[in-house]
Amino acid sequence: DIVMTQSPATLSVSPGERATLSCRASQSVSSNLAWYQQKPGQAPRLLIYGASTRATGIPARFSGSGSGTEFTLTISSLQSDDFAVYYCQHYNHWPRTFGQGTKVEIK
Amino acid sequence: QVQLQQSGPGLVKPSQTLSLTCAVSGDSVSSNSATWNWIRQSPSRGLEWLGRTYYRSKWYNDYVISVKSRITINPDTSKNQFSLQLNSVTPEDTAVYYCARESRGLADSWGQGTLVTVSS
Secondary structure: OOOEEEEOOEEEEOOOOOEEEEEEEOOOOOOOEEEEEEOOOOOOEEEEEOOOEEOOOOOOOEEEEEEOOEEEEEEOOOOHHHOOEEEEEEOOOOOOEEOOOEEEEEO | OOEEEEEOOOEEOOOOOEEEEEEEEOOOOOOOOEEEEEEEEEOOOEEEEEEEEEEOOOEEEEEOHHHOOOEEEEEEOOOOEEEEEEOOOOHHHOEEEEEEEEEOOEEEEEOOOEEEEEOO
């Protein structure tokens, strides 16, 4: 199975600042990489797919990049609603696997 | 808009069977372009994709190796729903269980989640 490794585990950011989250795959997943946001008590919400395409209704401050084994999620100017846990997940083949998550917290 | 509504008990005794159902509206479990999935989340294991069922002229299932000997996911086309059965549960199976639709490889619709505790 492909192991997805996210860094850092926790990111402390002030509102209005930029946040950069990383995700590494143990082998190439091409661009078959998604990012999800999860808030307490809620299911994960799809943000980005195809490594860089925003899902429907996702604000432009969220952007994704990368291919192969290295990926980045950038939140250009953090809003109060963005403090949450973010997961990457590959869908290159079965089984799908998730990273362990990056918690974005208020600094 | 696709909606998934989960149902099932929140407490299961060790060695017994965990059973959950996910009712689908806004899509068909017999769709040729979607898969129907169970995913769980626990502090120790994180998010773990357990398995899926899907229809491509016939029904298929895929399961993750860690639970393959204990899991069954079945569609119920008459009720447009699908179910999860996990046998011989232990406290390690305590988790929030989610059903999800995967379309074009993306888990774009999720159920509300069910906390299942394995305890006597």
